Amino acid sequence: MHCIRNITQDLYWIGGNDRRLALFESAYPVPKGVSYNAYLLLDEKTVLLDTVDRSITDQFFENLDHALNGRPLDYVVVHHMEPDHAATLRDLLARRPNVTVVGNQKTLTMFAQFFGQAPANTLVVKEGDTLSLGRHTLTFCMAPMVHWPEVMVSYDSADKVLFSADAFGSFGALDGALFADQVDFDRDWLDEARRYYVNIVGKYGPQVTAALKKLEGLDIRYICPLHGLVWRENLSYIIEKHRLWASYTPEKQGVAIAYASVYGNTQNAAEILAAKLADKGIPTVVFDASMTHYSEILAAFFQYSHIVLASTTYNNGIFTSMEHLLHEMGSHNLQKRTVGLIQNGSWAPASGKLMAALLEPMKDVEVLSPVTLKSSLAQGQEAELEALAEALVSGGTTQAAEEPAAGGKKWVCKICGYVYEGESLPEDYVCPICRRPASDFEPAS
Ligand code: FEO
16 A cells, blocks of 8 residues: 655655664664655656665555556656665666656766666756756756765755755654654654764765755755655754764764773773763763664764773774774764773783774874773772863863854744844845845744
8 A cells, every 4th residue: 555745735755664674784773764765746747756775665666656646757866876765766667668767977877887777768967957847847966975976966946845865864764754843853863863974974074065065055945855854844953963964063062982891890990980071060971882883872973072982902902892983983084073092901001002093094083191991990090080081071172063152142034944143133134044034034932
């Protein structure tokens, strides 16, 4: 049976959910599942915006057939060729051989690589090209490396819809609600949205920033990503989150601690440090790197301003789970953080120096002097943890994004939710997100 949703009068969500997948991309646990979003726009021409992962093939084609209601499919726009969206593209062409595949040159190269032949009917688009469908016109905008080089997004100027590919996506299946304003996003979705961003596109911050810059001038009312919820309210909230993540700016002033401990002594030092930080009023989270998947720890490292890595020495090296975490920090391009170290070793502590060496190539990462344990925290050594806690509280160069000044005046854009802060709203002010004038702002309550 079909399961489709209306977004606007003639735009439909026709995707589906997978709650059985253990590892997304064979790497990332998705305990809350994942959605694969595809959209269908019905105008004088009919256009499908992406296909879906193979796991939901039957549901997707049932949805598509129902939404088309006997009409032919004229176009399929391929924003992204990764198989979690394009695996069913060949099946689509087998079912609907007359459809025209819309993509850029790289899209078509990848199509041939994945499927062994080029599609029969193609429309090659490049930056700024448009496709007229009747009332709607799609404009194409290249977004290379958000997340693959062929990625593009498209914008429907009629209903102000951005089809954003992987951008603005999230892990998590859709529990009935399709729109972000139907859920408690901060409570139930933000952590998975961050974990998705950090691990899937976190490496490509400059490219994400460039794509966000390109979108600045557009009047966007809807964001339709390929995973997760559709945005139609308070768009500036999720855009701002992505601006922070893409620029590696911490969201929160606080400390994320990860430890790798064999017999609990390294853990003990990490716990004492965490307690000292908490007593100083510093938001602190603690992870056992051997128990918590690195994707979750990495997301916390993107969120917090300060990091502590505590590892025992193992085979003259860093304990394996911590070494893996450090490699993931580097390969996801983490930067702009202050990092404290705790090393342990019963006869030749070496993990501190080795962790520092792996942190050294990371941009704008300040490494504090390590605390060294010989088997366990010795009598009198608590002072060294106190000094590290003080250094994390008062030292380090990294700062989280500034919280809005308490008591300051604010105006909210009635269209997109962007918040302007200042003593007064200039008469000629234009919303940086949706380009609406000052008259569309109202004082924040
Ligand atoms: Fe959801 Fe990069 O694929």
